[in-house]
Amino acid sequence: MYFNRLIELREQVGFTQLKMAKQLGIDNSVYAKYEKEYEIMPIKYLNILCDFFNVSFDYLFEFTNTCNYKKENKNIEIKIVGERLKAFRKSQKLTQVKLASILNTVQPVIANYEKGKNLIATPFLYTICKKYNISADYLLGKIDNPKYLNI
Numbered sequence: 001m002y003f004n005r006l007i008e009l010r011e012q013v014g015f016t017q018l019k020m021a022k023q024l025g026i027d028n029s030v031y032a033k034y035e036k037e038y039e040i041m042p043i044k045y046l047n048i049l050c051d052f053f054n055v056s057f058d059y060l061f062e063f064t065n066t067c068n069y070k071k072e073n074k075n076i077e078i079k080i081v082g083e084r085l086k087a088f089r090k091s092q093k094l095t096q097v098k099l100a101s102i103l104n105t106v107q108p109v110i111a112n113y114e115k116g117k118n119l120i121a122t123p124f125l126y127t128i129c130k131k132y133n134i135s136a137d138y139l140l141g142k143i144d145n146p147k148y149l150n151i
Contacts, residue, residue, distance in 0.1 A: 009053045057136035080141035082116035
């Protein structure tokens with residue numbers, strides 16, 4: 001999903017996995033699992049890494065070769081994420097049930113994302129962006145443009 005670029009970025013700054021784990025405030029063994037994709041890194045940690053390396057989610061996910069965007073918000077506001085996810089879903093004429101089916105989850109999960117009760121899970125964000133060519137940074141409220149990518 002994102003580990004190739006994550007490893008490249010870490011090595012470019014000369015960091016070990018241990019040093020990256022300390023940067024995130026997590027145990028080294030947890031970070032190693034994220035990098036090997038034994039576990040999926042949550043959005044909050046990915047955001048810290050994107051800010052640290054000054055790259056976008058779209059770059060990290062290998063959706064674009066553009067490292068970062070102008071006018072990028074550093075923080076992710078869960079309400080904006082929910083609003084944008086809902087607007088995206090409606091623009092694609094998808095019900096919450098249909099989107100949940102695509103993501104192999106249940107409708108209440110989508111409802112909670114859209115209401116801003118929970119931040120979207122990394123694999124769901126990745127799947128939506130990859131399938132519909134929509135920017136992860138846009139959905140996360142980090143940028144306003146571009147909304148759609150040429151993947």
